[in-house]
Amino acid sequence: MEIGPIVRALRRNKVRAGLIVAEIALTLAIVTNCVAMIVDARGKMTRASGFDDDNIVSVRSTPFEPAFKEDGYLDNSLRQDLEALRALPGVVGVSNTNFLPWQGGGSSTELKPVGGAEGLRTQIYNTDEGTFDALGIKVTEGHGFTREFVDADTLRLRKLFAEQRPAGADGRPAEKFLQEVVISRAFAKLAFGDGSPLGKMLEDSDGDQYRVVGVVEEFYNPYGWPIHEYVVFFANRARSYQGGAAFLLRAEPGQAAAVAKAAEQKLLALNGGRNIRVRTLTEIKAQYFGPQSIVVTLMGAVIVLLVLVTSLGIVGLTSFSVTERTRQIGTRRALGARRVDILKHFLLENWLLTTVALALGCGLAIGVNVGIVSAAGGTRLGWLTVAAGVALLWTAGLLATLAPALRASRISPAVATRNV
Amino acid sequence: MVPYNLRLALLSLRRNRILSAVIVGGIALGIAVSTMFSTMRHAFARDPLPHKSDRVFYVRMDSWDPLKPYPGDDPNRPPTQITYQDMVALMRSDIPARQSGMYKSNLYLFPDPAVGRPRKVMTRLCFSDFFPLFDVPFKYGSGWDKKADQGPEQVVVLDEETNDLLFGGQNSVAKTVRIEDREFKVVGVLDHWRPTVKFYDVTQSYVQPPEGMYIPFNHLRPMQIRTNGNTDGWKSPPGPGFDGFLASETSWVQMWVELPKDRVQAYKDYVDAYVIEQKKTGRFPRPLNNRVTPMMAWLKEQKTVPDEVTTMMIVSLLFLAVCALNLTGLLLSKFLARAPEIGVRRALGARRVDVFLQHVVECELVAVVGGAIGVLLSIGGLAVINKWGQTLAQRNDLFRFDGTMLAVAVGLSLLAGLVAGVYPAWRVCRTAPAIHLKLQ
Numbered sequence: 009m010e011i012g013p014i015v016r017a018l019r020r021n022k023v024r025a026g027l028i029v030a031e032i033a034l035t036l037a038i039v040t041n042c043v044a045m046i047v048d049a050r051g052k053m054t055r056a057s058g059f060d061d062d063n064i065v066s067v068r069s070t071p072f073e074p075a076f077k078e079d080g081y082l083d084n085s086l087r088q089d090l091e092a093l094r095a096l097p098g099v100v101g102v103s104n105t106n107f108l109p110w111q112g113g114g115s116s117t118e119l120k121p122v123g124g125a126e127g128l129r130t131q132i133y134n135t136d137e138g139t140f141d142a143l144g145i146k147v148t149e150g151h152g153f154t155r156e157f158v159d160a161d162t163l164r165l166r167k168l169f170a171e172q173r174p175a176g177a178d179g180r181p182a183e184k185f186l187q188e189v190v191i192s193r194a195f196a197k198l199a200f201g202d203g204s205p206l207g208k209m210l211e212d213s214d215g216d217q218y219r220v221v222g223v224v225e226e227f228y229n230p231y232g233w234p235i236h237e238y239v240v241f242f243a244n245r246a247r248s249y250q251g252g253a254a255f256l257l258r259a260e261p262g263q264a265a266a267v268a269k270a271a272e273q274k275l276l277a278l279n280g281g282r283n284i285r286v287r288t289l290t291e292i293k294a295q296y297f298g299p300q301s302i303v304v305t306l307m308g309a310v311i312v313l314l315v316l317v318t319s320l321g322i323v324g325l326t327s328f329s330v331t332e333r334t335r336q337i338g339t340r341r342a343l344g345a346r347r348v349d350i351l352k353h354f355l356l357e358n359w360l361l362t363t364v365a366l367a368l369g370c371g372l373a374i375g376v377n378v379g380i381v382s383a384a385g386g387t388r389l390g391w392l393t394v395a396a397g398v399a400l401l402w403t404a405g406l407l408a409t410l411a412p413a414l415r416a417s418r419i420s421p422a423v424a425t426r427n428v
Numbered sequence: 429m430v431p432y433n434l435r436l437a438l439l440s441l442r443r444n445r446i447l448s449a450v451i452v453g454g455i456a457l458g459i460a461v462s463t464m465f466s467t468m469r470h471a472f473a474r475d476p477l478p479h480k481s482d483r484v485f486y487v488r489m490d491s492w493d494p495l496k497p498y499p500g501d502d503p504n505r506p507p508t509q510i511t512y513q514d515m516v517a518l519m520r521s522d523i524p525a526r527q528s529g530m531y532k533s534n535l536y537l538f539p540d541p542a543v544g545r546p547r548k549v550m551t552r553l554c555f556s557d558f559f560p561l562f563d564v565p566f567k568y569g570s571g572w573d574k575k576a577d578q579g580p581e582q583v584v585v586l587d588e589e590t591n592d593l594l595f596g597g598q599n600s601v602a603k604t605v606r607i608e609d610r611e612f613k614v615v616g617v618l619d620h621w622r623p624t625v626k627f628y629d630v631t632q633s634y635v636q637p638p639e640g641m642y643i644p645f646n647h648l649r650p651m652q653i654r655t656n657g658n659t660d661g662w663k664s665p666p667g668p669g670f671d672g673f674l675a676s677e678t679s680w681v682q683m684w685v686e687l688p689k690d691r692v693q694a695y696k697d698y699v700d701a702y703v704i705e706q707k708k709t710g711r712f713p714r715p716l717n718n719r720v721t722p723m724m725a726w727l728k729e730q731k732t733v734p735d736e737v738t739t740m741m742i743v744s745l746l747f748l749a750v751c752a753l754n755l756t757g758l759l760l761s762k763f764l765a766r767a768p769e770i771g772v773r774r775a776l777g778a779r780r781v782d783v784f785l786q787h788v789v790e791c792e793l794v795a796v797v798g799g800a801i802g803v804l805l806s807i808g809g810l811a812v813i814n815k816w817g818q819t820l821a822q823r824n825d826l827f828r829f830d831g832t833m834l835a836v837a838v839g840l841s842l843l844a845g846l847v848a849g850v851y852p853a854w855r856v857c858r859t860a861p862a863i864h865l866k867l868q
Contacts, residue, residue, distance in 0.1 A: 023855075027757040031750055038746045072536045072546045112633075118662070129499060129540065172668045181664075205504060214664050233499050250654060274747070288775050291819075298820030302813065307743075310461060314747055317454050321754035324450060328761030376746065384738035 014357050027380035028325055028358075029365040032401060035318045036369030040389055040397040042307040044377070048387040049300040057109050058226025060144025063259045064289040065268045066108050067093070070252035073281025077249045078409045082361065085279060086247045092274050093257060098267045101258035103142035106246050108254065109229050116235060119218065121199045122209040124243040130195050130238035131231060134246045140190075140224065142256040150206045150222035152190060153243040161187070161243040180214050187242055190222035194237035210240070220240070230296075252282070264288045265350070279314050315404050322408035326358060330416040337416055338423035345416040354413035362405035373397070430789065437790035440766075452798045453757050455844060458751025459802025463837040464809045465737075470836075471827045472733040475724060476715065477563055480686070483525075484561065485695075486726040487683040487719070489514055489703055493662035494713035506717050507660055508631050508730075515681045519555070519701055523695045524685035526557035531655040531681050532639055535827035538606040540596055549590060549640040550656065551607070552629075553648055556657065559585070561686050566656065567591075569601035569616035572644060576615075583613040585742075591617045591641040606743050608651060614739035622825050627723070629682055630730045631658050635821040648674075655680045677711075685720075696720050716834040726813040748844060755794070755848035763787055763856040774861040784857040791849025792842065799841025 018025045069089065075081050086104060093102045107114065118127035137155040140147055153161075168185055174184035189210070196205035210218040218240065227239050247253040259267040268286040275284045294301070330337070337350055373394055380386040441448040475481050490498070491604060492508035492513065497503040510518075515529035516643045530552060558564070560572035567589075572583045584605060591600055600614045618638075624635050647653060652670045665676035687695050699718045706712050721729065763770075770783055809829045817826040 015855070023851075024757060024760065027753055027760070031753040031757065034750050034753065038743055038750065041739075042743060045736065049736075070536075070548060072538070127496070169668065172672070213662070250652075280462060283545065295819050298816065299734065299736065302816055303740070306465075306740060306813075310740075310743060313457050313461065314750060317457055317751055317754055320450050320454065321757055324447065324758045325761055328758075328765060331765065332761075349778060364549060376742075380739050380742055383742065383839045384735040 011356070011360070014353065014360065018357065018360070024325060024329070025361055027113075028322065028361050029326035029368065031318055032362055032365035032405065033369035033372050035314055036366055036394075036397050036401055037372040038314055039311050039400065040373040040394050041376055041380060041386070042311050043393045043397060044289055044387045044389050046307050047390075047393065049303045051142050052299050053297045053304075054252070055228060056186075056226070057228045058143075058145055058224075058288075059109055060258055061109070061289050061293060063261055063264050064109070065257040065259060065264050065271065066289065066292065067255040067257060067268075067271050067275070068252060068285045069255075069275060069282050070285070073100050075281060082247050082249070082253075083245075085384060086245060086253055089255070089275055091347055092278055093255060093271060094276060096257075096267060096270050098260050098263035098270075099257050100260055101138055101142035101144070101256075103138040103256045104136050104247070104253060105134055105139045105142075105256055106254050107139070107229075107241075108256070108292070109143075109289060110296045112230060112296050113232055114229060116233065117212065117232065117240075118213055119199075120238065122211050122217065124199070127213070128195075128199055128238070129235050130191075130234060130240050131229060131235055132240045132242070133150055134244035135190070135241040136243065136245055139241065139256070142258045144258055147190060147222040148193075148225045149204065150190070150220070152222055153188075154265050157188075158243040158245060162245045165244055184215050184217060186217050186219060188221045189218045190224060190241040191220055191241045192227035192237060193223055193225050193240060194227065196220070196223055198238060199302070214288065266288065270310075297363055315400070317399075319404050319408040322358065322405060323412060326354065326409050326412035327415070330354070330412050330419075333416075334423055336418055337419045338421055341419065342421035347426040350419070351413050351417040354416055355409055357406060358409040360414075361404060366401060369401075370394055370398070432483075433786045433789035434793065437785055437793045440762075440790055441793070444762075446760070447762065448794075451762075451794055452801065453797055454751050454754050454758075455798030455841070455848075456801035456805060458748040458844065459530060459575055459799045459837060459841050460805035460809065462741075462744040462840055463802060463833060464747040464806035464813075465741045466836055467806065467810060467829055467833045468813070468827055469733065469737045469741040470738055470833060474624075476623050476625070476627045480563075481723045482821070483689065484645065484684065484686050484723040485692070485720045486723065487518065487685060487699065488721070489699065489712070489719075490714045490717035491677055491679065491712050492714055497714070503718070506719055509658065509660065509679040510681050510683050511677060511679050512674045512681055514702075515683055518683055518685075518699065521695065521698050523691050523698055524687055526561040526686040527684065528558040528561055529645060529652060529681045529683050530554035530557040530558060530629070531657055533653045533656045535641070536608050537590070537594075537641070543594060550636075551641040551643060553641040553643055553645045553653060555645050557686075558628075558642065561684060562708035565619035565621055567617045567619040568599040569614070571642075572615050577644050577646060580650075582612045582647075583615045583644065585616040585618065585642040587618045587638060587640050587642075588620050605640065607643070610651070622823070624826050624828075625727065625732045627727060627732070628684065629657070630727060630732055631682060633821065633845035634730070635817075635826060637821075637823045657682075678792050687720075692720070715832075733844055735816070748840065752844045752848040755791075755844070756851060757837065759787075759791060759849060760852040760855060763852045765857065767859050770856055770859045771861045771863070774859060780857045783859070784853050788846075788849050789833070791853060792845040795841045795845025799837060799844075801839070803829075803837045806837070 090104060093099060114131050114133065116129055117132045118129050120127040135153065136158045137153055140152050147220055173181035173183065199210065200208050205223060207221045208220050228237055230236050257267060257271060265288060268288055272284045272286045374389060377389040381388060477484060479843060488506045489510055491511055492498045492507055498505060498507045519527060519529060531551055532552050534548045535551045536546050538546045556572050556574050567588065578585050591597060594605060600617060603614050604611045605614060622637055626636055626638060659678050659680040661676065661678035663677045665672035667675060683694065699720060700716060703712050703716060703718060721749050773783065807829050810829055814824045814826055818824050
């Protein structure tokens with residue numbers, strides 16, 4: 009097949025060729041930038057938390073009955089709730105903790121390695137003996153907390169904070185306390201470097217100290233500040249009249265929805281002077297990633313519609329060009345060109361246009377990307393994305409040309425003799 | 429002339445229905461996508477108080493840790509909220525025309541047992557100026573007066589939804605409702621008020637709808653109402669319990685003022701003077717860094733227009749450009765295929781400008797029909813996205829198609845038709861009559 013005649017033919021129809029090239033180039037620029045957004049959003053959505061996300065259920069009890077204002081009543085209710093939740097069929101782990109993954113935040117504080125210069129911000133949550141089990145993670149170095157330890161530490165802390173702590177000469181509390189904590193590997197590395205952090209100490213702005221007794225390997229909970237992987241867990245049973253009590257349950261695989269429903273009914277039956285809110289972590293995560301899933305769906309739809317519009321455009325323009333050249337095609341056929349030669353001519357012509365367009369489109373894609381990144385802090389384009397876009401449009405371009413080109417190949421040589 | 433051209437255009441569209449469907453469909457998709465994404469961005473970016481947003485200011489003061497700045501992207505930025513004690517001090521100023529410290533909390537509401545179980549309702553604690561400051565619309569009654577701020581009187585403003593729940597939408601002014609362990613008298617019911625961005629509090633998720641109830645700020649101490657918003661602290665409170673919290677350096681209150689145009693500097697000086705005075709007592713250990721930020725600048729700083737939304741709008745406008753290019757190509761081919769016909773018209777005396785106008789009218793007809801279909805499609809698309817809003821922000825009215833957006837859609841359609849149509853129409857009007865007549 010000769011390329012020369014095709015190029016010369018195209019030269020005679022510069023505007024139409026130019027339009028196809030411009031359309032495909034712009035399409036490539038848009039598609040690649042959409043794909044970059046999708047890849048970015050998917051990357052965030054598929055980041056592992058380290059927890060058994062699919063099987064975790066959050067349960068929150070918020071009392072309104074005034075009886076809950078009494079400490080003893082609150083403790084009793086908490087104990088009963090924990091027992092009732094543990095007894096539910098399908099439940100493998102239960103914990104009373106204020107930590108809730110994927111809610112887009114939590115609580116944080118600043119702690120300083122003893123002897124270190126600077127305070128480090130980290131997430132911080134109360135835990136009990138069941139928390140790590142309920143999250144589906146293991147303390148890989150050192151140990152977690154026993155039931156007896158949690159009970160004792162809860163009482164100790166409560167006593168300490170019941171009244172104003174007498175201040176020393178520096179204005180900070182005179183009597184310091186020491187607390188055992190479990191931290192994440194990422195925070196251990198940040199605070200103490202690569203060695204084992206067991207036995208190392210942290211301190212807060214009051215001079216109270218925290219001794220590391222355990223490390224969890226995996227922890228990721230996106231936070232407003234860049235402390236997603238840093239956490240400190242301390243032992244404390246958390247419940248109050250205003251804040252209620254929060255629980256995490258881990259269900260057997262596939263049982264989360266059933267466990268959630270059963271937990272709500274069970275706790276309400278146990279004590280109706282409160283509201284119970286249950287949500288599976290799957291729901292909470294879906295809500296957290298709502299914006300990303302909207303981006304993925306909308307950008308996906310834009311890509312499909314855009315490729316459709318462009319393909320239909322190519323079909324239309326090629327069809328016109330076939331109709332317009334009916335006589336020439338007939339003449340060529342009469343002079344001995346085979347059907348496959350005509351087919352090849354149109355396919356090659358469009359392939360040439362598409363290729364030129366895609367070469368220009370790569371530059372345009374980068375240009376658009378630079379614009380988007382500077383206007384809206386978008387994602388930078390990767391070469392892989394551009395390559396994928398090129399492959400997609402090459403295929404779409406060929407497929408769109410196929411139908412009109414086949415039609416052209418079926419033009420009978422007899423046409424050439426008519427209408428002259 | 430135009431009606432005749434319109435008739436010609438309609439005839440031409442009917443002649444090849446599949447082709448016409450492809451032409452109109454392409455431009456309809458372009459308008460649908462660009463209108464939809466522009467509407468989404470408009471919802472986030474619009475000025476909620478266009479006639480006065482330049483006089484409404486958000487106040488911040490740097491009461492943070494002497495050792496390190498408030499965490500965030502920019503170390504020069506003071507905390508996003510202020511402490512309780514500083515809000516009390518600022519509220520003593522008589523410079524602002526209106527002012528209100530505020531926070532939100534989740535409080536128990538006890539409806540009539542016949543209506544439902546007790547439930548938590550997000551409640552805003554604020555001063556009487558809150559309602560006029562933010563142009564909050566009322567259906568029944570009004571906000572409370574300054575006297576009620578001081579008491580504080582047990583008065584409440586309900587939003588439309590809460591009033592529907594408690595009183596079936598009836599005028600409930602002067603009726604009482606039980607919140608936590610007290611009875612409150614209803615003084616006002618809000619009209620439908622659902623801004624996309626909760627512009628008066630963007631410290632947390634700013635797409636949440638406004639609160640269900642509003643009560644005077646000063647209930648915080650007698651009722652010991654803690655905030656449900658962010659609390660940022662760096663120093664242990666000076667005492668135990670709620671009073672210790674109120675006396676602490678923890679920042680958790682939002683502060684808004686409306687200033688007369690010529691008093692902005694005076695107010696800034698007032699804030700600075702207060703902080704300099706406080707420094708004498710050892711507070712405010714950081715360099716003087718107070719901010720009295722105009723509302724729209726504050727929203728911009730807090731990035732209330734998500735980057736993704738801006739990107740999607742840019743992408744959608746490029747999409748429209750592709751659709752316009754597509755339209756140009758298809759119309760060009762269609763018109764040129766018609767050249768013999770044009771040759772006859774020209775030979776019979778039609779001027780070039782007649783032929784040109786005939787084709788421009790056809791292009792605009794295509795664009796307007798496509799635009800109309802596109803608007804319907806984008807309204808449908810927004811309805812689907814609003815459904816998503818239910819999981820995302822517990823509301824299904826994030827995006828609304830309004831008059832402004834209709835005007836944008838019409839403008840985009842006409843522009844696309846014109847841009848796409850001028851070249852094909854010009855090209856075809858230059859058809860020389862003779863050559864085509866010879867070929868007949």
